[in-house]
Amino acid sequence: MSMKVISVPSTPYAGQKPGTSGLRKKVTVFRQARYLENFVQAIFDTLSGQQGQTLVLGGDGRYYNDVAIQTILRMAAAAGFGRVLVGRDGILSTPAASAVIRKWQAFGGIILSASHNEGGPAGDFGIKYNLGNGGPANEAFTDAVYRRTQEISAYYTVDSSDIDLSRTGEASIGEMLVCIIDPVADHAELLESLFDFDRIAGLLARPDFRMRFDAMHAVTGPYAHAILEGRLGAPAGTVVNGTPLPDFGGGHPDPNPVWAAELVNALADSRSGLSFGAASDGDGDRNMIVGRNFVVSPSDSLAVLAANHALIPAYAGGLAGVARSMPTSCAVDRVARELGIACYETPTGWKYFGSLLDAGLATLCGEESAGTGSNHVREKDGLWAVLYWLNILAVRDMPADVIVREHWQRFGRNVYSRHDYEGIETAKADRLMDELRARLPQLPGSLSNGLPIAAADDFAYVDPVDGSRSERQGVRILLEDGSRVVFRLSGTGTEGATLRVYLERFVADASQHEVPTQEALAPLVGLADAVAQITVITGRTCPDVIS
Ligand code: G16
Numbered sequence: 001m002s003m004k005v006i007s008v009p010s011t012p013y014a015g016q017k018p019g020t021s022g023l024r025k026k027v028t029v030f031r032q033a034r035y036l037e038n039f040v041q042a043i044f045d046t047l048s049g050q051q052g053q054t055l056v057l058g059g060d061g062r063y064y065n066d067v068a069i070q071t072i073l074r075m076a077a078a079a080g081f082g083r084v085l086v087g088r089d090g091i092l093s094t095p096a097a098s099a100v101i102r103k104w105q106a107f108g109g110i111i112l113s114a115s116h117n118e119g120g121p122a123g124d125f126g127i128k129y130n131l132g133n134g135g136p137a138n139e140a141f142t143d144a145v146y147r148r149t150q151e152i153s154a155y156y157t158v159d160s161s162d163i164d165l166s167r168t169g170e171a172s173i174g175e176m177l178v179c180i181i182d183p184v185a186d187h188a189e190l191l192e193s194l195f196d197f198d199r200i201a202g203l204l205a206r207p208d209f210r211m212r213f214d215a216m217h218a219v220t221g222p223y224a225h226a227i228l229e230g231r232l233g234a235p236a237g238t239v240v241n242g243t244p245l246p247d248f249g250g251g252h253p254d255p256n257p258v259w260a261a262e263l264v265n266a267l268a269d270s271r272s273g274l275s276f277g278a279a280s281d282g283d284g285d286r287n288m289i290v291g292r293n294f295v296v297s298p299s300d301s302l303a304v305l306a307a308n309h310a311l312i313p314a315y316a317g318g319l320a321g322v323a324r325s326m327p328t329s330c331a332v333d334r335v336a337r338e339l340g341i342a343c344y345e346t347p348t349g350w351k352y353f354g355s356l357l358d359a360g361l362a363t364l365c366g367e368e369s370a371g372t373g374s375n376h377v378r379e380k381d382g383l384w385a386v387l388y389w390l391n392i393l394a395v396r397d398m399p400a401d402v403i404v405r406e407h408w409q410r411f412g413r414n415v416y417s418r419h420d421y422e423g424i425e426t427a428k429a430d431r432l433m434d435e436l437r438a439r440l441p442q443l444p445g446s447l448s449n450g451l452p453i454a455a456a457d458d459f460a461y462v463d464p465v466d467g468s469r470s471e472r473q474g475v476r477i478l479l480e481d482g483s484r485v486v487f488r489l490s491g492t493g494t495e496g497a498t499l500r501v502y503l504e505r506f507v508a509d510a511s512q513h514e515v516p517t518q519e520a521l522a523p524l525v526g527l528a529d530a531v532a533q534i535t536v537i538t539g540r541t542c543p544d545v546i547s
Helices: 035-046 065-078 094-103 139-149 185-194 197-205 220-231 261-268 298-307 331-339 350-358 382-396 400-411 426-442 517-532 534-538
Strands: 005-009 023-026 054-059 083-091 108-112 124-130 154-158 169-173 176-181 211-214 276-280 287-291 294-296 321-325 342-346 364-367 371-374 413-424 451-458 475-479 484-489 497-507
Touching: 035 065, 035 124, 035 139, 035 154, 054 065, 054 094, 065 083, 065 108, 065 124, 065 154, 065 169, 065 176, 083 094, 094 108, 094 124, 094 185, 094 382, 124 139, 185 220, 185 382, 197 382, 211 220, 211 261, 220 382, 261 276, 261 287, 276 382, 287 298, 287 382, 287 400, 294 298, 294 400, 298 321, 298 331, 298 364, 298 371, 298 382, 298 400, 298 413, 321 331, 321 350, 331 342, 331 400, 331 413, 342 350, 350 364, 350 371, 371 382, 382 400, 413 426, 413 517, 413 534, 426 451, 426 475, 426 484, 426 497, 426 517, 426 534, 451 517, 475 517, 484 517, 497 517, 497 534, 517 534
Parallel strands: 054 083, 054 108, 083 176, 211 276, 321 342, 321 364
Antiparallel strands: 005 154, 023 124, 108 124, 169 176, 276 287, 287 294, 364 371, 413 497, 451 475, 475 484, 484 497
């Protein structure tokens, strides 16, 4: 039955510019009349050829997810999609959405998530569009969507009641089929095809190995329950905080030592009997790996995964190449050099890995912001990283911290930390970056905080596949000894600006590997403040979050 498309007059909202990963705003902003509709219409207006095609739809279950899904279903019907695959209860983790898009050869997908940002009525909401390859739309597309939001004069919908999404099955809106799918099955099946599940199950069954996975009340809960406790037979209770809540239990679903302190503390307490810990974020694409009294830095994790690829069934045949975002430490570069494969350096944002993966230039990708993934999907994948680690632990039969320490001995240690200054007034943050950029030409050859600067620039990237150029992707200060300090403003926050300062120092001497990270990086912290005038301009004397 065809339905009458209703045109609802609208006017543009300012500021609907997608950031590092889609449009993220406060729920209160998204709840304004026509706000969500304008953005969705801008996406649909930017597409062409979607008539009769399949759209994938789901989100991390945060507050407003349920309302937004129903709105988007009606608008998808009006836009002429033939079929929407929607996760039961509106749930699809970001990597699962990518897996579903690829498996069912969908036209694209809409993912509702603000990732690790807080949820609830006063928290954040977000929306992004993924292309048919399963990956986040590129900058050309998101720029076009933004331009469209600025000229929008109507959105299109149909008059139909809400669909019951609580059970798998089929429904329809006019001629558009709505398939409510199990959000876990396709992703779990894909992950099982990559790793040695028998071996991992053997590890999880050992009395001397106890694992905890903290789903942080976010979307990974159902996935972790089904894969770790279901398919792999880990004891019940291995997964904690495993039921997705619209407000994530009031916490930040961000797997780092600050927001996942409970997990880190449990692994530091020998009475817990735990040998391995892991966590994932709001939408299931980030990961944290914790050994006994040892948090693996995301940059190190990427390097360890690359160095151990031969142990993993899916990657044993070799890696085509690896890729990391520019601020991510150079630890993986050293592994790539030894393997004789290419290492690509991209701007921050998973979207930049897509073309490398599609072209078969890279197999593994990773970022300092707790994201790692491979060519199995086109998003970073939290559970994938956890399973990869478990597979390594099962084969090498040694604890995670020993694996990392051995890695440092072999390759040297890229000591690394990120300092975040959150909620800075936007004008001050912009001034800091502008003045820093203006100072760049004078820096090479000078001393700052007693350290000789070799080079300084603003990172620009040319995609090796399609030649597209991305400018102003972060200021880099390179020291003569190979240390780096990188400055950029976050593109995922919703309040004021967040200044990220990335600090890295290479330490070859194994006797220095156990020097505490912040101590080893202290001279670079002084340099960062001197060069960027952080305290003078922002009034801040220390970062809000150190990871
Ligand atoms: C997103 C992007 C990542 C990026 C991270 C931090 O992750 O997908 O590529 O590294 O944000 O970005 P920024 O430094 O601009 O805040 P997620 O997990 O939030 O989707």
